[in-house]
Amino acid sequence: MNVPLLDLKAQHAVIKDTLLPRVLALVESQQFILGQPVVDLEVRVAALSHAAHGIGVASGTDALLLPLQALDLKPGDEVITSTFTFFASGGAIHNAGAKPVFVDVDPATYNLDPSAVEAAITPRTRALMPVHLFGQMAALERLQQLGERHGLAIIEDACQAIGARRKVGGEWRTAGELGRATAFSFFPSKNLGGWGDGGMVVTSDEAMAARVRRLRTHGGIKTYFHDEVGTNSRLDALQAAVLLAKLPYLQSWSEARRAHATWYSGALAGIAGVRTPATDPSNEHIFHQYVIEADRRDALQAHLKERGVGSAVYYPVPLHLQPCFAALGYKAGAMPNAEAAAGRVLALPVYPELTEAQRSHVVASIKAFYGA
Numbered sequence: 001m002n003v004p005l006l007d008l009k010a011q012h013a014v015i016k017d018t019l020l021p022r023v024l025a026l027v028e029s030q031q032f033i034l035g036q037p038v039v040d041l042e043v044r045v046a047a048l049s050h051a052a053h054g055i056g057v058a059s060g061t062d063a064l065l066l067p068l069q070a071l072d073l074k075p076g077d078e079v080i081t082s083t084f085t086f087f088a089s090g091g092a093i094h095n096a097g098a099k100p101v102f103v104d105v106d107p108a109t110y111n112l113d114p115s116a117v118e119a120a121i122t123p124r125t126r127a128l129m130p131v132h133l134f135g136q137m138a139a140l141e142r143l144q145q146l147g148e149r150h151g152l153a154i155i156e157d158a159c160q161a162i163g164a165r166r167k168v169g170g171e172w173r174t175a176g177e178l179g180r181a182t183a184f185s186f187f188p189s190k191n192l193g194g195w196g197d198g199g200m201v202v203t204s205d206e207a208m209a210a211r212v213r214r215l216r217t218h219g220g221i222k223t224y225f226h227d228e229v230g231t232n233s234r235l236d237a238l239q240a241a242v243l244l245a246k247l248p249y250l251q252s253w254s255e256a257r258r259a260h261a262t263w264y265s266g267a268l269a270g271i272a273g274v275r276t277p278a279t280d281p282s283n284e285h286i287f288h289q290y291v292i293e294a295d296r297r298d299a300l301q302a303h304l305k306e307r308g309v310g311s312a313v314y315y316p317v318p319l320h321l322q323p324c325f326a327a328l329g330y331k332a333g334a335m336p337n338a339e340a341a342a343g344r345v346l347a348l349p350v351y352p353e354l355t356e357a358q359r360s361h362v363v364a365s366i367k368a369f370y371g372a
């Protein structure tokens, strides 16, 4: 049986009758740059995140970069982020002209460990960038306290966590609600994915919204008049039309992912050598990825491949050990939790359309590997 890590064709088959007319309407309008679909999506994603503004940009990477640029970071300024994340989190800090400061993660959730963050704060720290990894939110309330105490902006990397929620002080808060600005990615594999690259910044800070809006159009709101040097980073209207058609499904897709995750965790419980993912009890996880830890991980992955089961390692090398950041001087062993996770994590298929037979095949294949 074939169980790919992700099957976007299965998703497309379900939604194409509602999606294709919207895309055709955009094609007929020939209004490919900004325009109504982008505005409509900005309004809806901001509302979903309980934020005042949405600004569509070209990618999740730019959705991190532009808010960082809006902080006017100077050389030597520091931004603290997780070492266990997709490269863009660290790359955006570097490209915004600041020094990325990587810290270790909580071994259960792989999200920023607030005490490691506190220990890394220096007089040069300007911002904290929590990454809501795999679809569950970081301990934002504790990072917020640190931010308030030290005067730091919080830029949320919610590229994997659109619609994720966390109970803070007894109230549900959504990714994008609490940070100064938050980045979402619409990369095709995301819970809400386009037909190519795309991203969005959400914020309730008026000045931040105005700056990001300006930076995405070469630093000027009025065409040919430039207040600062920005870039060309607009969300494509074609992508916005696709995403608008998919948005009504997002919640049920994330619920289906959660249901698959609950089922997997029950079925995999008790297999010696496998650790199922931990959800912080304060979180409503959207399971962008369902990531186990496994003894003999690479051999398990090869075994799954032979049985037609797709899987992936997110992420094999923490950012503090990436060659491009060697000049920052981190050594192997500096971040034990992330380094241990990098050798053990394995993402299993968790896309919404996964069938029970496919899930059972994944679990049976894992059991066969461990002789369970």
Ligand SMILES: Cc1ncc(COP(=O)(O)O)c(C=O)c1O
Pocket (backbone or CB within 6 Å): 059, 060, 061, 062, 085, 086, 088, 089, 131, 157, 159, 160, 185, 186, 187, 197, 198, 199
């Ligand atoms: C945690 C994280 N940050 C940033 C990004 C960058 O998003 P994009 O690929 O849309 O540029 C991604 C997407 O893969 C991500 O997973």
